[in-house]
Amino acid sequence: MKKVSLKDIAREVGVSIALVSYVLNNKREGRISKQIAARIKEVARKLNYRTNQIARSLKISKTFTLGLIVADISNPFSSAMARIVEDEADRHGYTVLFGSSDENATKFKKLIDTFLNRQVDGLIVSPPADSEDQLLMLQQMDLPFVLLDRYFPTIKTNYVAINNYQAAKNAVSHLIEKGSRQVGLLSFNSTLYHLKERKRGYLSALKENGITSKKRWIKEVDIFTNKEETEKAMAELIKGPDPVDAVLFGSNVIAGHALHYINSTAIRVPEELAIVSFDETDALDLFYSPLSYIRQPLTEMGRQATRILLDCVEHNNKVSHIEMETTLVVRASSVRRTE
Amino acid sequence: MKKVSLKDIAREVGVSIALVSYVLNNKREGRISKQIAARIKEVARKLNYRTNQIARSLKISKTFTLGLIVADISNPFSSAMARIVEDEADRHGYTVLFGSSDENATKFKKLIDTFLNRQVDGLIVSPPADSEDQLLMLQQMDLPFVLLDRYFPTIKTNYVAINNYQAAKNAVSHLIEKGSRQVGLLSFNSTLYHLKERKRGYLSALKENGITSKKRWIKEVDIFTNKEETEKAMAELIKGPDPVDAVLFGSNVIAGHALHYINSTAIRVPEELAIVSFDETDALDLFYSPLSYIRQPLTEMGRQATRILLDCVEHNNKVSHIEMETTLVVRASSVRRTE
DNA sequence: CTGAAAGCGCTTACAG
DNA sequence: CTGAAAGCGCTTACAG
Numbered sequence A, B: 001m002k003k004v005s006l007k008d009i010a011r012e013v014g015v016s017i018a019l020v021s022y023v024l025n026n027k028r029e030g031r032i033s034k035q036i037a038a039r040i041k042e043v044a045r046k047l048n049y050r051t052n053q054i055a056r057s058l059k060i061s062k063t064f065t066l067g068l069i070v071a072d073i074s075n076p077f078s079s080a081m082a083r084i085v086e087d088e089a090d091r092h093g094y095t096v097l098f099g100s101s102d103e104n105a106t107k108f109k110k111l112i113d114t115f116l117n118r119q120v121d122g123l124i125v126s127p128p129a130d131s132e133d134q135l136l137m138l139q140q141m142d143l144p145f146v147l148l149d150r151y152f153p154t155i156k157t158n159y160v161a162i163n164n165y166q167a168a169k170n171a172v173s174h175l176i177e178k179g180s181r182q183v184g185l186l187s188f189n190s191t192l193y194h195l196k197e198r199k200r201g202y203l204s205a206l207k208e209n210g211i212t213s214k215k216r217w218i219k220e221v222d223i224f225t226n227k228e229e230t231e232k233a234m235a236e237l238i239k240g241p242d243p244v245d246a247v248l249f250g251s252n253v254i255a256g257h258a259l260h261y262i263n264s265t266a267i268r269v270p271e272e273l274a275i276v277s278f279d280e281t282d283a284l285d286l287f288y289s290p291l292s293y294i295r296q297p298l299t300e301m302g303r304q305a306t307r308i309l310l311d312c313v314e315h316n317n318k319v320s321h322i323e324m325e326t327t328l329v330v331r332a333s334s335v336r337r338t339e
Numbered sequence C, D: 001c002t003g004a005a006a007g008c009g010c011t012t013a014c015a016g
Helices: A006-013 A017-024 A034-046 A053-060 A076-091 A105-117 A132-141 A164-177 A193-208 A227-238 A252-263 A298-313 B006-013 B017-024 B034-046 B053-060 B076-091 B105-117 B132-141 B164-177 B193-208 B227-238 B252-263 B298-313
Strands: A065-070 A095-100 A122-125 A145-148 A159-162 A183-189 A218-222 A246-249 A274-278 A292-295 A321-324 A327-329 B065-070 B095-100 B122-125 B145-148 B159-162 B183-189 B218-222 B246-249 B274-278 B292-295 B321-324 B327-329
Touching (some): A065 A105, A076 B095, A095 B076, A122 A298, A132 A145, A159 A298, A164 A183, A164 A193, A164 A274, B006 B017, B159 B298, B164 B292, B227 B252
Parallel strands (some): A145 A159, B183 B218, B183 B246
16 A cells, blocks of 8 residues: 555645645645635545655654663663653654663764764753763754753753752761661762762761761672672671671662672661662562662653753753752661661 | 755765765765765765765655554563664664553554654554554555564464463463462453463463362453552452462562562462462562562564564565463472472 | 745666 | 756745
8 A cells, every 4th residue: 555645635636735735734724715625634534644754854854853862771760761751752742762872882872873863853861971072062063952860060051860969968867867877888880970979978978977988888889780799799788897787779770689689698677787779669669678768750850851852942042950859768778766 | 053964065075966975875886986985975074974864764765763662661571672672673774663552552553653654664563452453554554563472363464472371371380280279360351362361371271280260269450450459469369268379470560569468468488379470570589589480582572573574674575473482480489399 | 715836855767 | 987857745935
């Protein structure tokens, strides 16, 4: 079955292609004979016409397509984000192209290239380490984009993120308040700003509470981490001399692996080890002690990012920085002492 | 910065647009002066030219785009599939558009429409219940597509799926062999063929082992299920008179919710309740008793589906039915008796 | 109220 | 070895 075009409808009805286009796009309403309009619509339906977006895009220099690059699509955090952005974009008539950089700057560059070739109208990205050049290129090209979840303080552009410093600081202060003194940090070894901010918040909370931080309380695993490395780091935190009595996990993936290890030991949570984690996920639901965690306002972040981007695409060229507040959700895993 | 087109390069080099196109596409190699070719490539790089895929697609009536519609993107099964299909498609120079039907036929139809408007070259879909009409429409349009994970026996078309009957039967036989007699099934209430097959396999295993199946051993929750409903169903299976001593979970989501409930009871796994689940997921990793599960060859399924589709897109018009074997991964949760 | 015509950025059969 | 020209399927300023 051949695809049907405006020409086919025009021929069948006996009018010009232009007129068919006007009618189907509801342009010049009231200035076209009702009968002809009705006839055109009827034939369009009969032939099961659908507009060729490719042709339309070429003509109007707009694709109604956005690109979204997440850090790691296998992380529920990323897939949740993907769904939120897609919903919001769809609401405005845009389709979104997805990609996952897997924290790899080269893959990131490749995705940007693909998306640019496809003429996306704008991008939402969670950039990996060392991707500043790509972002500067986008700026040079004047392509609207907004950073999500992460940003580079050196690059002045739209972003939607949380206050990682404050979130970590609150979490650690809470652990101390609930009776822990030897608070560890199990996070990623990375140059990414948001991760450095988490560490800074952790250190700051210790300091404010008169605790001298020790180097061996801090374990940083590779961002392409596997279970084994994380389990080993966790083991080091709770074994040997001077073990921690509390720990802040830098991400849900880390939490999953570390808890799996804890399950294999005799250590009790929260009595011997209090825990707070960044981000929740179903994967943590089956741990015996309900986990306290730092909740990011995912939905709001995704929506805002999409709206800011669409604003830019529609030519409001102001730059927006949105820093959202997190919530510390306190459950059993972090509370050793109840006043 | 204005986008640069072939025309810009042609003007700068002083040749025709056609020649630039040939050079950049490596057509007519050897039949174009080396110097001019080099000069064209140099200028293209200098101006940071990227081909406008939209224009190209319009001309060649091909977009190098595939559409993928999964059942529920928030399910790790779906996101894993998405990544596999994307990888394989990318390897062949195709981009993939994603969508999640959320098991909703109306949303499914809407996604198909969007993808068709965008002129995808083909589709890979996990259809929800009552979506036969959409598939028949695709067939009428001669648009290549392959069903993934699910199919309708009444529709003759490409599909890649597992043998659900056999998988369920094996799992239940295993439970019986390991000492269970009162085997329950906690699955979805749906007209979807693959789910009916799972139930049929379950019943068949009971029968073959001389066990009369009881209605109250079978609980079917809504496919849009929430945690509460599943927990309630699980409670009914293990409480009251005639409780089950083993259960087969129809999906990873069901398993997650049911295990969460089991965690809140005194029931011990596998001593009092043996368990096998369809599909694994990280979310189940933290349950104290390592779960036995039916492993689907995800990667192979996604790859095959993509390859079959690309074959069709490139005009090999034979229909492929691929039914893959599953593996029953036996761990602690299902073994009550060791011979 | 309606249409002829130009043009979006490419590709490619054809001609030289 | 190279280019003029047609055309993919739309949209829209312009003219009547």
